[in-house]
Amino acid sequence: MSISLKPYIGSRDFYPDEMRFRSWMFSVQRKICSSYGYGEYSTPILEPLELYAAKSSEEIVSDQLYRFTDRGDREVAIRPELTPSLARIVSARAKELPVPIRMFNIGNFMRYERPGRGRLREFYQLNVDLIGSASASADVEIVSMGAEILKGYGAKNQDFLIRISDRRLMSSYFSDLSSDSLRKLGRLLDKKEKISPEDFQKELLQVKDDKTFSEKVDSFLSLDLEGAFNLSEQEKLDSDAVMHLRQVISDLEKLGFADCLKFDPAIMRGFDYYTGLIFEIYDTHPENRRALFGGGRYDKLMGLFGKHDLPAVGFGMGDVTLENFLKIHELIHEDTQNSAGIYLTLFSKEMMDHNMKIAALLRAGGLEVETSLEPTKKLGRQFEIAEKKNRKFAVVIGEDEILNKMIRIKNLQTGEQKDVSEDDMVSVLREGF
Amino acid sequence: MSISLKPYIGSRDFYPDEMRFRSWMFSVQRKICSSYGYGEYSTPILEPLELYAAKSSEEIVSDQLYRFTDRGDREVAIRPELTPSLARIVSARAKELPVPIRMFNIGNFMRYERPGRGRLREFYQLNVDLIGSASASADVEIVSMGAEILKGYGAKNQDFLIRISDRRLMSSYFSDLSSDSLRKLGRLLDKKEKISPEDFQKELLQVKDDKTFSEKVDSFLSLDLEGAFNLSEQEKLDSDAVMHLRQVISDLEKLGFADCLKFDPAIMRGFDYYTGLIFEIYDTHPENRRALFGGGRYDKLMGLFGKHDLPAVGFGMGDVTLENFLKIHELIHEDTQNSAGIYLTLFSKEMMDHNMKIAALLRAGGLEVETSLEPTKKLGRQFEIAEKKNRKFAVVIGEDEILNKMIRIKNLQTGEQKDVSEDDMVSVLREGF
Numbered sequence: 103m104s105i106s107l108k109p110y111i112g113s114r115d116f117y118p119d120e121m122r123f124r125s126w127m128f129s130v131q132r133k134i135c136s137s138y139g140y141g142e143y144s145t146p147i148l149e150p151l152e153l154y155a156a157k158s159s160e161e162i163v164s165d166q167l168y169r170f171t172d173r174g175d176r177e178v179a180i181r182p183e184l185t186p187s188l189a190r191i192v193s194a195r196a197k198e199l200p201v202p203i204r205m206f207n208i209g210n211f212m213r214y215e216r217p218g219r220g221r222l223r224e225f226y227q228l229n230v231d232l233i234g235s236a237s238a239s240a241d242v243e244i245v246s247m248g249a250e251i252l253k254g255y256g257a258k259n260q261d262f263l264i265r266i267s268d269r270r271l272m273s274s275y276f277s278d279l280s281s282d283s284l285r286k287l288g289r290l291l292d293k294k295e296k297i298s299p300e301d302f303q304k305e306l307l308q309v310k311d312d313k314t315f316s317e318k319v320d321s322f323l324s325l326d327l328e329g330a331f332n333l334s335e336q337e338k339l340d341s342d343a344v345m346h347l348r349q350v351i352s353d354l355e356k357l358g359f360a361d362c363l364k365f366d367p368a369i370m371r372g373f374d375y376y377t378g379l380i381f382e383i384y385d386t387h388p389e390n391r392r393a394l395f396g397g398g399r400y401d402k403l404m405g406l407f408g409k410h411d412l413p414a415v416g417f418g419m420g421d422v423t424l425e426n427f428l429k430i431h432e433l434i435h436e437d438t439q440n441s442a443g444i445y446l447t448l449f450s451k452e453m454m455d456h457n458m459k460i461a462a463l464l465r466a467g468g469l470e471v472e473t474s475l476e477p478t479k480k481l482g483r484q485f486e487i488a489e490k491k492n493r494k495f496a497v498v499i500g501e502d503e504i505l506n507k508m509i510r511i512k513n514l515q516t517g518e519q520k521d522v523s524e525d526d527m528v529s530v531l532r533e534g535f
Numbered sequence: 536m537s538i539s540l541k542p543y544i545g546s547r548d549f550y551p552d553e554m555r556f557r558s559w560m561f562s563v564q565r566k567i568c569s570s571y572g573y574g575e576y577s578t579p580i581l582e583p584l585e586l587y588a589a590k591s592s593e594e595i596v597s598d599q600l601y602r603f604t605d606r607g608d609r610e611v612a613i614r615p616e617l618t619p620s621l622a623r624i625v626s627a628r629a630k631e632l633p634v635p636i637r638m639f640n641i642g643n644f645m646r647y648e649r650p651g652r653g654r655l656r657e658f659y660q661l662n663v664d665l666i667g668s669a670s671a672s673a674d675v676e677i678v679s680m681g682a683e684i685l686k687g688y689g690a691k692n693q694d695f696l697i698r699i700s701d702r703r704l705m706s707s708y709f710s711d712l713s714s715d716s717l718r719k720l721g722r723l724l725d726k727k728e729k730i731s732p733e734d735f736q737k738e739l740l741q742v743k744d745d746k747t748f749s750e751k752v753d754s755f756l757s758l759d760l761e762g763a764f765n766l767s768e769q770e771k772l773d774s775d776a777v778m779h780l781r782q783v784i785s786d787l788e789k790l791g792f793a794d795c796l797k798f799d800p801a802i803m804r805g806f807d808y809y810t811g812l813i814f815e816i817y818d819t820h821p822e823n824r825r826a827l828f829g830g831g832r833y834d835k836l837m838g839l840f841g842k843h844d845l846p847a848v849g850f851g852m853g854d855v856t857l858e859n860f861l862k863i864h865e866l867i868h869e870d871t872q873n874s875a876g877i878y879l880t881l882f883s884k885e886m887m888d889h890n891m892k893i894a895a896l897l898r899a900g901g902l903e904v905e906t907s908l909e910p911t912k913k914l915g916r917q918f919e920i921a922e923k924k925n926r927k928f929a930v931v932i933g934e935d936e937i938l939n940k941m942i943r944i945k946n947l948q949t950g951e952q953k954d955v956s957e958d959d960m961v962s963v964l965r966e967g968f
Contacts, residue, residue: 105840107627110581110611115624118574118638125575137898139876139905139926141551142558146657147580147613147643148543148601168581170603173647178543180580180613191548194540200923202908205551210580214606224579239887239908356888357895407538443572454672455789462790465570472572475635475672490633491572 112215112223122438124226127424128208130254131228135206138247140230143205145187151177153186161372166213180212184229184418185375185403192233193407201234201412220392220423231416236401238349241379244397244415245350246357248383251419252394256433262394263384264359265366266351269376269398270343271330272367275322283309285374291323292370327351327365343378350379362386375400379415385423390430395419441515443470444495444531445488448477456504460497460524467528471497489514495531511535545648545656555871557659560857561641563687564661568639571680573663576638578620584610586619594805599646613645617662617851618808618836625666626840634667634845653825653856664849669834671782674812677830677848678783679790681816684852685827689866695827696817697792698799699784702809702831703776704763705800708755716742718807724756725803760784760798776811783812808833812848818856823863828852874948876903877928877964878921881910889937893930893957900961922947928964944968 109115116124132142154163168180181187184207192203207229215221230247232240245264252262272291273284286309294302306316325333327348334341347365354363371380382396397417404412428434446461448454457473464471472491474484481498488496498510507524513535522530542548549557565575587596601613614620617640625636640662648654663680665673678697685695705724706717720742727735739749758766760781767774780798787796804813815829830850837845861867879894881887887910894904905924907917914931921929931943942960945952946968955963 105585105623106583107623107840109579109624110583111607111609113579113581115579115627116577117624117628117632118576121575121577124577136903137901139878139903139924142554143551144549144554144557146542146546146548147645148546148657150539150543152538168603168605170601172601174544176544190538190540191542191550194548195550199550200920204905212580224581235908237908239906243906243908353887353891357891407540445572454786458786458790468570470569470572472637473672473676475668475670475676487633493572 110223112217114222114224123425123434124421126435126438127255127421127428128226128228131206131208131251131419134247134251134254135228135230138204138243140204140206143191143207144209145181145184145191145207147180147210148172148178149181149187149190151179153190154179154182160374162213166215168212168214181209182211182213184209184211184227185231185400185416188229188231188416189403189407192412193404196404196410196412202240203233204231205233206230220420220426222422226421228419229416230397230419231414233404233412233414233416235415236399236413238346238353240413240415241346241350241399242353242357244417245354245379245381246359248381248395248397248417248419249359249362252383252427255428255435257427257431259359259362261386261431262362262427263386264354264363264381265369265384266347266354266363266379266381267365267367267369268340268343268347268379270340270378271325271347272322272370274340274343275333275338276318279310287319288370291319291368292372294368323368325365325367330365330367346378369396371396371398375403377401381417385427385430387427387430390426392423394423394427441492441494443472443493444497445484445491445493446471446473446497447481447484447488447499448474449479449498449500451477453477453499453501453504457499460499460509460527463524464497464528464531467532469528469531485512485514494534543656545650547655547657556858556867557854559868559871560688560854560861561659561661564639564641564684564852567680567684567687568661568663571637571676573637573639576624576640577642578614578617578624578640580613580643581605581611582614582620582623584612586623587612587615593807595646599648601645601647614642615644615646617642617644617660618664618833618849621662621664621849622836622840625845626837629837629843629845635673636666637664638666639663653853653859655855659854661852661854662849663830663852664847666837666845666847666849668848669832669846671779671786673846673848674779674783674832675786675790677850678787678812678814679792681814681828681830681850681852682792682795685816685860688861688868690860690864692792692795694819694864695795695860696819697787697796697814698802698817699780699787699796699812699814700798700800700802701773701776701780701812703773703811704758704780705755705803707773707776708766708771709751712743720752721803724752724801725805727801756801758798758800763798763800779811802829804829804831808836810834814850818860818863820860820863823859825856827856827860874925874927876905876926877930878917878924878926879904879906879930880914880917880921880932881907882912882931882933884910886910886932886934886937890932893932893942893960896957897930897961897964900965902961902964918945918947927967 151169162182167182172178210226212224232244290305330339330344333339334344369382376398378399380398382393385392385394399415401413448457461471461473485496496512503509508521509527510521512519584602595615600615605611643657643659645657665677723738763772763777766772767777802815809831811832813831815826818827832848834846881890894906897904918929929945936942940957941954943954
């Protein structure tokens, strides 16, 4: 029987080279989240189906969920997103966890989608959430953390654009629409850039069969912050939402994001559970203009667990779009590509004991040492292997070296060689040459 | 509708406290594996069912696999173990990867088991594998890495016992048995300690209905290394296996494991794919005598993918038994429990801008800063929150402090307070007091 060597469709194998890159991506996320005092957490890969049936977007539940019945007849699903699990575990310890609760997770998720650029079936995602505060400061913290993570990779303000809005603007502006029509309008605006103007107009008429409706939608989409403020004074827009948004934008400007921040009533975000602020961070690179990630405020989700409401705001940052962003902006950390570590050659079988002793000393000194297991007198062949393995140094030990308590170190990039005493070898290899 | 707040049966939620512990466990594993030059890799959570149908143990496939049919009518399974995925990805790049291939993975796995002590349905596991060398040195490296990881947590040799054997011993000693009976005997020996002596004798007769068989099994189980060597000279035991085992044991003794190493023909390891060396690391703590983890050599697995055979050896170390080991031996790193980071109090709303500036400076200095979002003049209440959040320091900034470019730092454990200039605050907080 011949078994496919490929990973399951839409998922990836990460060999050490790719994994170094992924680990670096995650390490920057961990560093920034920790610096804001967020604690990392983790939840199971499987959840009861009912957790998503009530909480996720309709599209995910009906079309994208990996669901099945377990051997104990429980309906379960592989998690397609994290927020419902977060709501579950926060509700479970609502009394013990001191608010505001600041937590982040980096995990894998699965959605049955057609794989394409920036979209896979198994993806990794950072989720960052701040729970227990409804203040503008909470929103500011979450939005700025998203931007600070990009800057943590070396991105500049000009590399991205923060688009920001509030769910309540649309519902107050179109207060004559039923909640069902509002939801339809939201979904339509969400996909506006992906469909033709004709299709957009056609679908608009399905939301409300009225020729002036299209104009009203246009004027909503072209609102700026001052316009929104004026409308709120006329009670045509939720004034709490506008005041909150003004505060968030003003604070983000003070934090240094004035030049990459835009109020944009067109953004929607997919999930139905958002109740207030929503934001997306866009890539400004001409070849990759697209939403990188986003989030928003979901003040009602915790209440769905039968406990009291807890205001909450957060974002999710997927690894696939992030990787595209980093590559197109050439923000790859050199450590993820450079050669590293030591390859310890083996001259003859009798020298294995001595080699193992040297390897143990180097490892105890914090160095990475890969040893040759097959003895050969052909040093050239061993150096070739060491280079293929992308090692920085090769260490050679012959009978003379053992006698003199020395090792010979070859820098595989420069070709330079050095004889170093066993006493000095750790410091020489740590400093490099 | 009321949704359960508990995680799926047999799986766990890791809140930040538990996650700190888990991250520490994994970080020690990563450190040791890297020091031996192993590269981290990762594979998908889902694999085609056929990958396990051919490769895993029968028990896993028929009773423990989480399997289902996806929306595209593919039979898939959540991975119950890693080795088949490893064989797949190594076979896929067999030509490019320079042998010996040294790789490790830390991932989650699912098996439908009855949850109990040391056994869950979703567990995490370190997998370490060395592929492309059949030498005793390869086995020595793998076994010693397992022990070195325990020592990396602070364990002493007396805390564990390495039990070591070779699959070929049993098959050569019982060369009159069919391969099917051999497999049955292996499974029976594997569970010997879990069943009554009467049941063991009863099942022995099912393997071979011969009264002398029980004695033969007894004499096999009581073999020591010298006895094995003598039998191999009489061609009653596979002499390659015995010589290989003697070499491995002798090398491990030289590496400092003489006092925690035992040849033990009774160990079997569950997986059918082992072909040579097998080992288990046992906990010697009187209250936790049990196998912690183990591994072995599987030289035929790679060949099942239709490519050439590649000798391989490795082990898997599950997080549940490891956590039990660390806790019972009190090997918990203090960083996983100590308070850490800074809680920045907020005196009044007007001071938020200044607070955000200070927080940014402290974060840029590498410090963890959680800020208060709700202003209050009641400092006592803010200190309480900071303590509940297990922070080490609270920082207070009032109008005087702003004027004098100072901050006030309170050590929440000692109660000691210090006024420090903004210029010095990073260094003072990094050093602590």
